[in-house]
Amino acid sequence: MSLLSNTATLLGKELRTEFRSRELLTTTVVFILVVLILFSFAISPTTEESREFGPGLLWLAILFAASLMLQPCFLREQANDTLSSLRLAVSDPFAIFLAKLIANTFFLLLTETLMLPFFAAFYNIPVLPQVHYLLLVLFLGSLGVSIVGTALSAISAQARMRELLLPLLLLPLLTPVLVVSATVSVSLLDREPVVQWKGVGFLAIFDFIFLTALWLFGEYLLEE
Amino acid sequence: MTSLTLPPTGLRFENIDKRYGGLFALRRVSLEISPGECVVLTGRNGSGKTTLLRVAARIVRPTAGKLSFPGASTETDANGRPGYVAHTTMVYDELTAEENLVLFARLQNVPEPAARSEELLREVGLYDRRSSPVRTFSRGMRQRIAIARALIHRPSVLLFDEPATGLDPLGISWLAKSLGEVHRAGCTVVMSLHGESEISALATRAVRLDGGSVVADTNSGASLHSILAFGGG
Amino acid sequence: MGKRIVFGVAAVLLVVAAAYANFFIAPTERTMGLIQRIFYFHAATAWAGETTLFVCFVANLLYIWKRSPKYDWLGVTCAEVGLVCITVVLITGPIWAHPVWGIWWTWDARLTSTFVLWLLYVSYLLLRSLIEEPDRRALLSALFGVFAFLDVPLVFFSIRWWRTQHPAPVIMGGSGSGLDPTMSKIFFFNVLVMHVFAAFLIVERYVLEKMKHDVDLLQREAEAQ
Numbered sequence: 001m002s003l004l005s006n007t008a009t010l011l012g013k014e015l016r017t018e019f020r021s022r023e024l025l026t027t028t029v030v031f032i033l034v035v036l037i038l039f040s041f042a043i044s045p046t047t048e049e050s051r052e053f054g055p056g057l058l059w060l061a062i063l064f065a066a067s068l069m070l071q072p073c074f075l076r077e078q079a080n081d082t083l084s085s086l087r088l089a090v091s092d093p094f095a096i097f098l099a100k101l102i103a104n105t106f107f108l109l110l111t112e113t114l115m116l117p118f119f120a121a122f123y124n125i126p127v128l129p130q131v132h133y134l135l136l137v138l139f140l141g142s143l144g145v146s147i148v149g150t151a152l153s154a155i156s157a158q159a160r161m162r163e164l165l166l167p168l169l170l171l172p173l174l175t176p177v178l179v180v181s182a183t184v185s186v187s188l189l190d191r192e193p194v195v196q197w198k199g200v201g202f203l204a205i206f207d208f209i210f211l212t213a214l215w216l217f218g219e220y221l222l223e224e
Numbered sequence: 225m226t227s228l229t230l231p232p233t234g235l236r237f238e239n240i241d242k243r244y245g246g247l248f249a250l251r252r253v254s255l256e257i258s259p260g261e262c263v264v265l266t267g268r269n270g271s272g273k274t275t276l277l278r279v280a281a282r283i284v285r286p287t288a289g290k291l292s293f294p295g296a297s298t299e300t301d302a303n304g305r306p307g308y309v310a311h312t313t314m315v316y317d318e319l320t321a322e323e324n325l326v327l328f329a330r331l332q333n334v335p336e337p338a339a340r341s342e343e344l345l346r347e348v349g350l351y352d353r354r355s356s357p358v359r360t361f362s363r364g365m366r367q368r369i370a371i372a373r374a375l376i377h378r379p380s381v382l383l384f385d386e387p388a389t390g391l392d393p394l395g396i397s398w399l400a401k402s403l404g405e406v407h408r409a410g411c412t413v414v415m416s417l418h419g420e421s422e423i424s425a426l427a428t429r430a431v432r433l434d435g436g437s438v439v440a441d442t443n444s445g446a447s448l449h450s451i452l453a454f455g456g457g
Numbered sequence: 458m459g460k461r462i463v464f465g466v467a468a469v470l471l472v473v474a475a476a477y478a479n480f481f482i483a484p485t486e487r488t489m490g491l492i493q494r495i496f497y498f499h500a501a502t503a504w505a506g507e508t509t510l511f512v513c514f515v516a517n518l519l520y521i522w523k524r525s526p527k528y529d530w531l532g533v534t535c536a537e538v539g540l541v542c543i544t545v546v547l548i549t550g551p552i553w554a555h556p557v558w559g560i561w562w563t564w565d566a567r568l569t570s571t572f573v574l575w576l577l578y579v580s581y582l583l584l585r586s587l588i589e590e591p592d593r594r595a596l597l598s599a600l601f602g603v604f605a606f607l608d609v610p611l612v613f614f615s616i617r618w619w620r621t622q623h624p625a626p627v628i629m630g631g632s633g634s635g636l637d638p639t640m641s642k643i644f645f646f647n648v649l650v651m652h653v654f655a656a657f658l659i660v661e662r663y664v665l666e667k668m669k670h671d672v673d674l675l676q677r678e679a680e681a682q
Contacts (some may be wrong), residue, residue: 079317084308085328
């Protein structure tokens with residue numbers, strides 16, 4: 001199907017471009033690291049408190065990092081007007097969004113996985129026992145962040161003060177993701193871990209709703 | 225370029241309006257371009273030439289009116305999609321020439337994308353720079369990769385916005401020769417130009433725009449020379 | 458013009474009538490006393506705000522579909538009036554809560570989602586101020602408006618289901634549930650009045666937006682020459 005093959009081709013391009021320069025990945029990893037460290041300077045939690053606050057702080061750091069990481073998403077298509085040549089070439093403009101959001105989810109997830117050992121060390125929270133469930137939550141949460149973030153970055157790329165605008169538009173919209181991901185992560189990393197399937201389901205529904213909205217309205221986001 | 229059997233395709237603009245916040249960039253433009261014509265659009269800056277080409281390329285959505293391509297094979301066939309060259313290359317600086325062409329070939333379902341890319345790279349004379357990132361290219365080379373990208377899917381309509389900008393006389397000669405070949409192969413060409421040159425000599429028809437409307441057309445009896453001569457920027 | 462003046466006067470008179478009813482007709486609530494009277498105004502404004510923002514959502518969808526500028530005018534108008542309503546709710550809430558429960562704020566589902574709603578529509582208006590070309594501004598803000606409105610129920614339920622671990626006073630209590638019949642009637646009268654007043658603000662703001670558009674158009678035409 002043309003949508004899938006276009007998406008695969010564009011995804012290849014997104015990944016190739018990023019892995020060639022690795023600018024975005026390195027800066028995002030360092031940024032989350034810095035934020036996590038600063039949090040522990042500001043709060044200096046005890047070990048027990050770490051378990052309660054740590055995951056929330058991790059998700060906050062992820063959200064901040066994402067709102068920076070998503071800036072170039074559509075901006076880089078403005079340099080040589082490649083957005084126009086893409087729109088000309090693809091059969092369904094949704095392929096452009098799909099490729100970008102999959103790439104963004106992948107980069108976010110990669111960054112988060114790289115951060116996990118540091119997070120475990122700084123906050124004294126063993127993550128290995130529940131790592132598979134944790135990765136599931138990280139995936140669903142990051143997917144939500146990417147779907148909404150990719151859509152909004154298409155909007156902010158067309159406005160002034162876009163560096164400030166994107167976080168301003170993005171962060172309030174992602175409140176549900178922050179609340180649910182943080183809470184589910186806390187109970188996963190508790191001394192007696194519990195998997196909150198209702199929360200996992202909620203994240204999946206969030207992702208589904210916004211993916212559908214992006215599918216319905218995406219082409220208008222790119223219109224001239 | 226290479227000899228191709230293209231389904232001859234024309235362009236039909238019916239009462240096209242394009243408004244930007246109340247100001248008309250295009251005002252009731254109706255134009256019928258027959259398959260195989262080589263049309264030059266002239267007019268001052270801001271007369272609507274770029275907007276008209278972008279509407280034809282389907283990058284800009286008209287506020288009113290209808291655009292169609294009489295003779296195009298099918299809606300989904302890549303041949304029905306025009307090739308479009310503008311002021312920027314519309315390719316990725318960080319990718320190599322070859323990677324860019326293969327990307328656009330794949331997106332448009334061109335059979336054997338790698339072979340087709342190689343073919344075009346040779347034709348535009350970029351084959352030995354195929355593995356260099358486009359950001360290292362000179363202005364003339366950028367023009368050539370842009371043309372290669374536009375032609376990758378063998379379009380039957382080619383849209384060209386001020387092709388000669390920034391080219392030296394050698395570049396202009398090469399461009400005139402290439403456009404001539406594309407035209408002879410059956411492609412309908414629409415390009416915006418300022419003044420007369422080797423490139424405008426290829427034209428079978430000229431249309432002058434002013435204030436977003438068509439004000440002169442060789443089809444209505446005006447001479448090619450008079451339309452082109454007035455078309456200063 | 459004449460109709461608008463009549464409407465305006467009627468709206469203001471209704472608000473005065475509602476205020477009178479709130480302070481002089483409504484019986485004093487047993488536990489909370491005088492301060493409880495603010496509840497009528499507070500909850501009714503909340504309902505009016507929510508209706509207004511729903512109209513904004515519909516206007517946004519209509520603009521995306523039809524592209525007629527009047528839907529854009531309706532959208533920005535409802536966003537502003539809705540935002541005013543929400544601001545009033547966020548201010549009157551704590552005014553009521555503090556004497557009664559001793560706290561200014563709590564992160565319960567209703568309050569938090571109201572606050573996020575406020576943030577979202579502030580962002581909507583901010584986005585509009587940062588895009589100059591009118592058609593782009595209309596389309597992009599309509600798209601953001603749709604996304605924002607879709608988010609609201611998600612925000613509400615995420616807080617309701619995952620953030621009510623500590624017992625929190627339900628500040629905007631079940632409106633109408635178990636209320637004394639007189640109070641009930643007064644409450645619904647307030648709801649009606651606030652909707653009428655919001656409608657009046659919407660009409661006036663809409664007219665202003667249309668005029669702004671016409672002036673902007675003239676200015677652009679003049680500059681083009």
